[in-house]
Amino acid sequence: MEQHRVYISILKESGIEVYELPPLETYPDSVFMQDPALLGANQSVLGRFGETSRIGEAEALVDDVGGRGPPVGPFNMVSEPGTLEGGDVLISDRGIFVGESKRTNSAGIQQLTKFLHGQSVTSVKTKLMHLLCGCSYLSNGNILIAPDLISPDAFPGFKFIRIPTDDAYASDALYLGAWKVLIPSGFPRTVAKLKEVGYVPVEVDVSEFYKGEGGVTCLSSPIYSVF
Numbered sequence: 001m002e003q004h005r006v007y008i009s010i011l012k013e014s015g016i017e018v019y020e021l022p023p024l025e026t027y028p029d030s031v032f033m034q035d036p037a038l039l040g041a042n043q044s045v046l047g048r049f050g051e052t053s054r055i056g057e058a059e060a061l062v063d064d065v066g067g068r069g070p071p072v073g074p075f076n077m078v079s080e081p082g083t084l085e086g087g088d089v090l091i092s093d094r095g096i097f098v099g100e101s102k103r104t105n106s107a108g109i110q111q112l113t114k115f116l117h118g119q120s121v122t123s124v125k126t127k128l129m130h131l132l133c134g135c136s137y138l139s140n141g142n143i144l145i146a147p148d149l150i151s152p153d154a155f156p157g158f159k160f161i162r163i164p165t166d167d168a169y170a171s172d173a174l175y176l177g178a179w180k181v182l183i184p185s186g187f188p189r190t191v192a193k194l195k196e197v198g199y200v201p202v203e204v205d206v207s208e209f210y211k212g213e214g215g216v217t218c219l220s221s222p223i224y225s226v227f
Contacts, residue, residue: 082111
C-alpha cells in the first residue's frame with residue numbers, strides 16, 4: 001500500500017490528473033488496472049480477460065468510470081471468442097501494436113482493429129505474458145526494449161533504447177511527459193541508457209507488485225487522446 005501511495009504521488013507531482021478508484025476486494029489482481037480496458041477521449045474498448053480469475057474486473061471498471069471516474073468515450077466490448085488485455089497494447093504516435101500472447105488472441109486483435117477504424121493496428125506475436133513485459137513506447141519515436149525478448153523488427157521506423165535481458169522488468173516503463181520516464185528502481189544500466197538519450201529516469205520501488213508479475217504501466221490506465 002505504501003508503494004502504491006508513492007506511485008500515485010509521483011504521477012501527481014508530474015502534473016498528471018489522477019482518478020483513484022475504490023478497491024475490488026474480491027479481485028486481488030484488480031490493482032493492475034491497465035488490463036481491463038483501453039480508455040480513450042472519444043471512445044473506449046472494454047477488453048475480455050484471457051485469465052479467467054480476472055473475469056468481472058472489466059465490468060467493474062465500467063461501473064466505476066461511469067459513476068465517478070474520468071470523462072471517457074463510450075465503450076465498445078470485445079466478445080467471445082476474442083480476448084484482449086491492456087498489457088498487450090503498445091500505443092504510440094505512429095500506430096498501435098498489440099501482442100498476440102498468452103492473454104490476447106487474434107480474434108481480440110481483429111475486434112480492436114474494427115473498433116479503432118482509421119488507426120493503424122499491428123499484431124506482434126510474443127511468448128511473453130504481455131507485450132509490455134518486453135518493451136514500452138516513450139516519445140519522439142523511441143521504444144525502450146529488451147531485444148532478446150521482443151524483436152525490434154516488429155516496430156519498423158522506430159528508434160530503440162536497448163537494454164539487457166537481465167533488465168527486462170525495467171522495459172515496462174511509463175512516460176510521464178517532459179522527457180521523464182518512470183521505471184522500477186534497481187536497474188542502473190537502464191538508468192544510464194535513458195540518460196544517454198536525454199531522458200530523466202524517475203525510479204519507484206514496485207517490488208511488491210513485481211511479485212504479482214506487475215510493473216509500472218500495470219498500475220494505471222491512461223486516457224488516450226488518439227482515439
